[in-house]
Amino acid sequence: MSVGNMDIKVSEREVGKAHVIDVGGEIDVYTSPKVKDVVSGLIDRGTYQLVINLEQVRYIDSTGLGVLIGGLKRVREHGGTVNLVCTNPQIRKIFDITGLVKIFGIFDTEAAALKALS
């Protein structure tokens, strides 16, 4: 039984005309504001082509989904897109259950998520 690192890691980098946000750890009611800060910051600076890489995310709750949905709504107002990279089956299941698979582009690789932006 091990206690993993509970701190979430969120960082962003520019890839061509898009920005990739890397998230690692557990996105819950305590940590999701940290994800929101980075997403909102990028959108505030006029970036509307986003890939959010969730490959290192082990857990996401409704507040985390809310951050993603909120980001998508904002970039769409400017003709932008949010694509997700997600391979974890438990997390894909959450996107399935909530019907969010129909709203987000969800990809197995970052390359595919970036390619689908343009």
Added chain:
Amino acid sequence: MSVGNMDIKVSEREVGKAHVIDVGGEIDVYTSPKVKDVVSGLIDRGTYQLVINLEQVRYIDSTGLGVLIGGLKRVREHGGTVNLVCTNPQIRKIFDITGLVKIFGIFDTEAAALKALS
């Protein structure tokens, strides 16, 4: 935050004239009887040269230490030895604190623990 596999793994194998007991997981008040079963079973069958490999053990409590101490006492009655393989610093600390470093041979590798038996 992840919940690891809470079931302990205990197995044994013959190496020359000695037996190696491999333990993996967490040795606590619930799981230590499973370790004791394997140690006692070997001693009951007349094996008094033992290496207990704790490399895959992430946690040990006083009941786990009690099993090791009990095994050592029994094999010593027959001129035998229990050597331990332990690299985890937290677990080595427990052996230090309790003074058990002076009673057990504790080694970084299985080869060293086996060599020290004879």
Added chain:
Amino acid sequence: MSEVRAQTAQDVVFLRIPAKAEWVVVARLALATVASRSDFPIEAIEDIKLAVAEACTNAIAQGDAAGQIEISCSIEQAALRVHVRAPSGAVAGDHRRADGASSGLGLFLIRSLMDTVEFDADASHGMDLVMVKRLSN
């Protein structure tokens, strides 16, 4: 006497945390550990984790920051029954945060992940949620 108790007594794990976002992880992980010890498969453990967390998040959104969340988990034959309560004793109904009326997504997830769910929330009594996850499905 002790035999009668042993027959009727059911193992219950009870946890009380402050109704604050930072402690939800304690509930989530404690319940995951209980489920793991109760031989639930990994996927069901993940479901229970998320359902408990959503119940806590809901209580935090609706409640009073000085409040507590009480989680009681009964280990039954082949099921876990989890009761999450957030009494709103200290704060009058009309002082509660209006923006947390109800998290549709959180409750939707709970209903999707657990086998049975009874949810009751009103301003005078706080939140009361009972959910059951069965071992076989």
Added chain:
Amino acid sequence: MSEVRAQTAQDVVFLRIPAKAEWVVVARLALATVASRSDFPIEAIEDIKLAVAEACTNAIAQGDAAGQIEISCSIEQAALRVHVRAPSGAVAGDHRRADGASSGLGLFLIRSLMDTVEFDADASHGMDLVMVKRLSN
């Protein structure tokens, strides 16, 4: 009123488990999570985990199998105060298991790993242990 409460209130996580070996892992992990959220370094988290587990193991060895262990963890400025109680209400003193008089090794570990320890065990009241781990050492 709510300001006064916010000033005096201290975050407390409370856990009650059946006094059985299989549930000690729940206490151990819950306390590790609390310590982790309270910014204790990994080594101190391991110390707290083991100390809480030893307290539970001690209670199980001394107590009544139908009993409960109560763990209360107060999150203080730069310390965790953990109170472990195992009331022996249901069982008369002379019915307790004689072989569990006291685990020397377990208590020794608790005293070694924690900064302050107050231990009280007697047949009529059960076990009562208060231990503190400070953030800075």
